Amino acid sequence: MGNIYSTNYFVPFYHSDLKGDMAASAILNVALQVSGEQSAHLGRSEEWVMENYHYSWIVTEYEIDIKRLPKFLEEIVIETEAINYNKFFCYRDFRYKSKEGELLVNIHSTWVLMDSVSRKAGRVEEEIVKPYESEKINKIKRGHVFSKLENAKVKKYQIRYSDIDLNMHVNNSKYYEWAINPLGFDFLTHHRPKKIYIKYNHEILPGEQISSSVMLRDKISHHLINDNDAQIEIEWEKI
Amino acid sequence: MGNIYSTNYFVPFYHSDLKGDMAASAILNVALQVSGEQSAHLGRSEEWVMENYHYSWIVTEYEIDIKRLPKFLEEIVIETEAINYNKFFCYRDFRYKSKEGELLVNIHSTWVLMDSVSRKAGRVEEEIVKPYESEKINKIKRGHVFSKLENAKVKKYQIRYSDIDLNMHVNNSKYYEWAINPLGFDFLTHHRPKKIYIKYNHEILPGEQISSSVMLRDKISHHLINDNDAQIEIEWEKI
Incomplete structure (x- = not known):
C-alpha cells in the first residue's frame, strides 16, 4: 500500500448533470487532477516526468463502483493511493467519500507511462514511482472481459476542439460522454450508473468524427467507441 | 458599486486546452460558479431564489476582454461584483487576476431572472438583489451590435447529454465550444481569443442537433448558433 493523498472538494455547477448528480465524466476528470496533485506534491509532476523521461501518464482502464453519486454543492473528500x-x-x-467518511465512489485504475515520441507504453522506472511507496509486483492484472456487441445502435459525433487535452489527444472523460449519449435523454434522466468499466485501447487524435455503438441488455449497456478504440460497460439502476 | 466577492483558484487539467491555456468555456463555467458562491454567501442561493420566486439566474450577454489567459496550474484570484x-x-x-494582482481577464455580463414556469424574464425584485448592494439604474444598457453573416461555413453538432445543465437547457459555455469548432483545429491551435462577445437569444433544450455557422474576416470571427439562438463575435490574435 502506498502514500495516501487526500483533498477536499465542493461539487460545482459545471460538474453536475441535470439531475444534480456529479457527472461520472467529471469524477474521472477530478480524479486525474487529484493524482496530478499528489505527483507534484511528491516531486514527480507531469513536467518532471516529461523532462526526465519524455513520458506522460495515461489511464488504460477504470473499474468504478458507485454507491451514491456526490451531489451538486456537496462537500466531499477525495483520496488517492498508488x-x-x-x-x-x-x-x-x-475513493470519493462523504464528509462523514462514507465511501461513495471507489475507483480502481490502471496506468501506463506513454513515451511522447513513440506514443507507446514505456517501462516503469524505479525513480519515477519510488516516492509513492507502492508495492512492486510481478503479476500483470487481468482486466474486465467485455461482451461483444450485437445489433448495436450507432451514433456519430464530431470531435470538438475542447475534447482534446494537453496530451494532444481526446481527453479520457469524453469517451464516457460519447458512450452514454446514444442511450437517449429519457433513459439517462431516469437511470444512474452503479458500476462502470472502461478500457482505452487506442488514443483518439484530433479529427472529424467518431462512432459510438451501444447494446443495452438487462440494465447493462455495452459500448464501443469507433471499432475498438475504447470499450465501456455500465450497470444502471432506475431512479 | 456592489459587494466584491473574491476566491482563489488553481487552473486544473480539465479546464486547460491543448495549448495549456485556461479554456474560455471554462472561464465562463467558473464565473457562474463564483457568482453562485457569492449569492449563497449573501443568503440568496439558487435554491432560495427558486423557492421564493420560482426564478433561475440566466446570463444573456457577455463581453470578455482577455489580456492573457490563465495558464494550466496557475494560481489566480477571481473577483465578482454585481x-x-x-x-x-x-x-x-x-475579474480574473494573477496572484500579483495583474488583471488577466475582465468580463461584463448581463443577467435576467428566468421564471421557471413561463421560461421568460421575470421582474428583478428588491428583496433578491438588495444584499449585493449594487446600484439601481433606470437605463437599459445597449449590448454589442453583431454583424450579419455572409457565406458562412456551417457545421452540425449532436447535443450531448452532458451539454445539458441543472437548468435543463444547454449550458451556456457549450455555445462557445460549438462556435469555435468550425474554425478548425489548425486555426485554433495557432490563435488565441482577445475579445469575445456572446449574446444568448433563446435557450436550447435537449434535442438532436444544432448548427454552428461561422464567417471569419480579418482576425474576427462571427458566429451564429442555429438561426439565431446565440450570436458570438471573437477577435483573435495569432500566436
Missing part, C-alpha cells in the same frame, strides 16, 4: 506496479502498469485507487 | 440593475436586467463583472 497501490502497486509491475514492469509496464501502475495500479491506483481513488 | 455592478447595477434595472427592472429586468442585472449587470455583473468578473
